[in-house]
Amino acid sequence: MELLILLAAPLTGALTLGLLGARRFAPELNVGFSVVTFLAAGALAVRVVAEGHLVVAHEQFFIDAFNVFLVALTAFVGLTTAIFSRPYMRVEMEHGRVRAAQLRLYHSMYQLFMSTMLVALTTNNMGLLWVAMEAATLSTVLLVTLYRTPASLEAGWKYFILCGVGIAQALFGTILLYFAAEHAIGAEGVSALLWTHLNSVKGQLEPAVLGLAFVFLLVGYGTKAGLAPLHNWLPDAHAEGPTPISAVLSGLLLNVAIYAVVRCKILVEGSLHSALPSKMLMGFGLLSVVLAVFLLWRQRDIKRLFAYSSIEHMGIITFAFGMGGPVANFAALLHMTVHSLTKSAIFFAAGHAAQKAGSQLMDQIRGLITLSPTIGWGLMMGSLAILGLPPFGVFASEFLILTTAMREQPWATPILLAALGVAFAAIFGRVQPMVFGETTAKRLPHPPALLPVFVHLALVLGLGLYIPPYLADWYRAAARLIGGG
Amino acid sequence: MSGVPLTLQLLNFCAALLLLLSFAMLSQRRVVNLVNLLAVQGSVLLLATLLLAVRTGQHHLYLSAGLTLGLKVILLPTLLHRLIRRLGVYWDAEPLLNISGTMLVGVLVVVFAFGLAQPISQLASTATRNAIGIAVAVVLLSFLMMITRRKAMSQVVGFLSMENGLFFGAMSATYGMPMIVEFGVALDVLVAVLVLGIFFFQIREQFDSLDLHHLEALKEEGAPRRET
Numbered sequence: 001m002e003l004l005i006l007l008a009a010p011l012t013g014a015l016t017l018g019l020l021g022a023r024r025f026a027p028e029l030n031v032g033f034s035v036v037t038f039l040a041a042g043a044l045a046v047r048v049v050a051e052g053h054l055v056v057a058h059e060q061f062f063i064d065a066f067n068v069f070l071v072a073l074t075a076f077v078g079l080t081t082a083i084f085s086r087p088y089m090r091v092e093m094e095h096g097r098v099r100a101a102q103l104r105l106y107h108s109m110y111q112l113f114m115s116t117m118l119v120a121l122t123t124n125n126m127g128l129l130w131v132a133m134e135a136a137t138l139s140t141v142l143l144v145t146l147y148r149t150p151a152s153l154e155a156g157w158k159y160f161i162l163c164g165v166g167i168a169q170a171l172f173g174t175i176l177l178y179f180a181a182e183h184a185i186g187a188e189g190v191s192a193l194l195w196t197h198l199n200s201v202k203g204q205l206e207p208a209v210l211g212l213a214f215v216f217l218l219v220g221y222g223t224k225a226g227l228a229p230l231h232n233w234l235p236d237a238h239a240e241g242p243t244p245i246s247a248v249l250s251g252l253l254l255n256v257a258i259y260a261v262v263r264c265k266i267l268v269e270g271s272l273h274s275a276l277p278s279k280m281l282m283g284f285g286l287l288s289v290v291l292a293v294f295l296l297w298r299q300r301d302i303k304r305l306f307a308y309s310s311i312e313h314m315g316i317i318t319f320a321f322g323m324g325g326p327v328a329n330f331a332a333l334l335h336m337t338v339h340s341l342t343k344s345a346i347f348f349a350a351g352h353a354a355q356k357a358g359s360q361l362m363d364q365i366r367g368l369i370t371l372s373p374t375i376g377w378g379l380m381m382g383s384l385a386i387l388g389l390p391p392f393g394v395f396a397s398e399f400l401i402l403t404t405a406m407r408e409q410p411w412a413t414p415i416l417l418a419a420l421g422v423a424f425a426a427i428f429g430r431v432q433p434m435v436f437g438e439t440t441a442k443r444l445p446h447p448p449a450l451l452p453v454f455v456h457l458a459l460v461l462g463l464g465l466y467i468p469p470y471l472a473d474w475y476r477a478a479a480r481l482i483g484g485g
Numbered sequence: 486m487s488g489v490p491l492t493l494q495l496l497n498f499c500a501a502l503l504l505l506l507s508f509a510m511l512s513q514r515r516v517v518n519l520v521n522l523l524a525v526q527g528s529v530l531l532l533a534t535l536l537l538a539v540r541t542g543q544h545h546l547y548l549s550a551g552l553t554l555g556l557k558v559i560l561l562p563t564l565l566h567r568l569i570r571r572l573g574v575y576w577d578a579e580p581l582l583n584i585s586g587t588m589l590v591g592v593l594v595v596v597f598a599f600g601l602a603q604p605i606s607q608l609a610s611t612a613t614r615n616a617i618g619i620a621v622a623v624v625l626l627s628f629l630m631m632i633t634r635r636k637a638m639s640q641v642v643g644f645l646s647m648e649n650g651l652f653f654g655a656m657s658a659t660y661g662m663p664m665i666v667e668f669g670v671a672l673d674v675l676v677a678v679l680v681l682g683i684f685f686f687q688i689r690e691q692f693d694s695l696d697l698h699h700l701e702a703l704k705e706e707g708a709p710r711r712e713t
């Protein structure tokens with residue numbers, strides 16, 4: 001029941017907002033549908049935590065501690081982003097960057113995007129997972145190009161082609177998975193692609209085929225998660241689209257892609273009985289961290305800067321899942337949560353900062369704190385949080401990951417530490433003059449919605465200071481499900 | 486007829502034809518012809534699906550053949566032809582690697598594909614297992630085409646041809662994916678082409694051309710950006 005509402009609400013929202021067109025109350029309606037989605041996700045989470053896992057609709061949907069936590073996170077950030085986008089998009093309209101027709105597309109696609117992500121997270125069918133991931137790309141391509149500028153068109157094209165090619169690799173991986181399953185459990189048609197079935201027979205799946213399948217699945221879904229070397233689309237898509245879209249792409253879509261990779265890893269590891277999948281995840285993760293950190297130095301655009309920081313954090317998460325084991329998995333899940341919350345908060349603050357300064361170039365954003373202390377402090381606190389300064393949750397998760405790495409993979413620790421240090425210098429050095437100093441900011445026609453920024457940061461701070469026991473149990477249950485190590 | 490049944494011989498013939506078509510696409514620079522080749526590829530795929538359906542008696546293959554007919558033989562080529570006419574793009578620019586060079590790389594790609602498919606073919610119990618290598622080759626050749634072409638339209642044809650290759654692979658390894666997945670994939674492909682149609686008009690409105698070298702401003706350091 002909760003699941004039905006969860007999946008139906010954003011879909012109805014997409015249809016309604018698409019049909020109604022650009023009414024004055026469309027942003028409020030957008031928020032309304034997101035509220036319903038969030039409530040349903042909350043109810044579902046409570047139920048799953050109480051009852052263990054849930055299998056519904058002819059086993060097509062499967063919810064356990066691992067994905068319900070991502071569902072709750074997705075619905076929450078979806079809601080706060082909808083609240084943020086209400087004044088933000090109105091300002092964009094008054095600045096003449098979007099027209100009414102584009103706003104209609106924006107709202108409709110926003111809801112559609114939410115529903116595809118929720119389907120991807122809850123489905124039990126590896127084929128449907130693929131379909132939903134591709135649909136998530138398609139629903140956001142036109143949002144990236146919403147401003148119709150040459151740069152945004154280029155970003156959209158890159159996004160489409162790179163993710164399209166990547167996801168085609170994932171389809172081949174899925175075919176191989178189906179092939180291996182049919183081989184092991186006989187021709188069962190639909191059920192051969194159900195994750196629960198695959199998981200129960202994973203020991204009998206042919207290792208040679210699954211190893212090959214994993215390479216394709218990792219490259220395919222890894223492209224969508226922004227893992228190097230196929231990360232090129234990510235900074236462009238994040239920088240050129242409207243800020244609310246950057247926030248959900250970075251905070252949510254990347255998580256969903258990582259989720260897909262981890263689901264595949266569980267299956268393949270059970271079949272291969274070797275460390276190959278773990279090693280591949282660690283390698284790709286570390287490569288992404290190092291590459292992203294050095295590219296951080298060359299950025300001039302505020303949204304691109306934080307897009308590269310997303311690649312870095314996705315690399316850290318992938319590395320942690322690669323190490324596996326209860327502690328590293330726990331840390332990776334925590335990191336996914338705090339990264340989503342912090343990064344979307346930063347994009348909210350950065351979006352308003354760019355609106356006030358009239359430019360996304362960091363050289364032209366100066367002295368936010370004089371005209372708007374809230375935006376200035378929001379950006380500053382967010383940056384400190386994402387850099388892993390102590391009281392915030394990112395510190396807790398990065399600390400756990402680093403200490404586990406010291407024990408399990410000592411060779412990787414210096415690389416990670418150096419990367420974090422370089423990232424600190426790069427981001428802090430850029431953010432500091434934007435926040436303090438002489439101001440260049442202007443007043444905005446609509447008061448910005450900064451509540452989401454501080455709610456997110458407060459949650460991240462809270463998670464850094466104290467993780468409530470039931471939340472910790474929940475994470476632990478999820479970490480156990482992922483296993484490995 | 487030395488022991489090999491006629492349907493199987495025909496199926497192998499279809500597979501060989503698909504590989505030839507991929508090479509034909511690699512060498513073709515007229516965009517209209519590329520779309521025609523894509524339609525032919527779709528038809529061969531349709532024929533192969535029907536032959537396999539007759540041979541194995543699996544009913545869902547008929548459904549999947551219907552899907553191929555509707556989408557890949559009729560709808561997509563028609564849509565692409567209309568796009569070409571309305572946008573007025575008929576020729577691709579000189580590819581990044583000249584045609585004969587591309588063909589040579591293509592031959593190497595095919596050898597690699599057969600090597601890659603070796604472990605899968607050995608395990609497969611389907612009658613068409615020899616075709617798996619060809620399917621992988623078609624996918625990789627389409628990939629090669631996407632890399633070497635400059636015009637947006639040719640890249641899209643490469644993308645769709647890659648999807649055809651994957652579909653053929655699924656068919657020859659496992660007699661097709663579950664129906665619900667096949668429908669989902671077909672829907673995604675259709676939506677992708679529609680989105681691309683919109684996208685092309687946006688690109689042309691902005692640049693008066695579909696040549697992708699216009700889309701190379703975003704380098705790592707970030708090009709000078711518009712003022713808000």
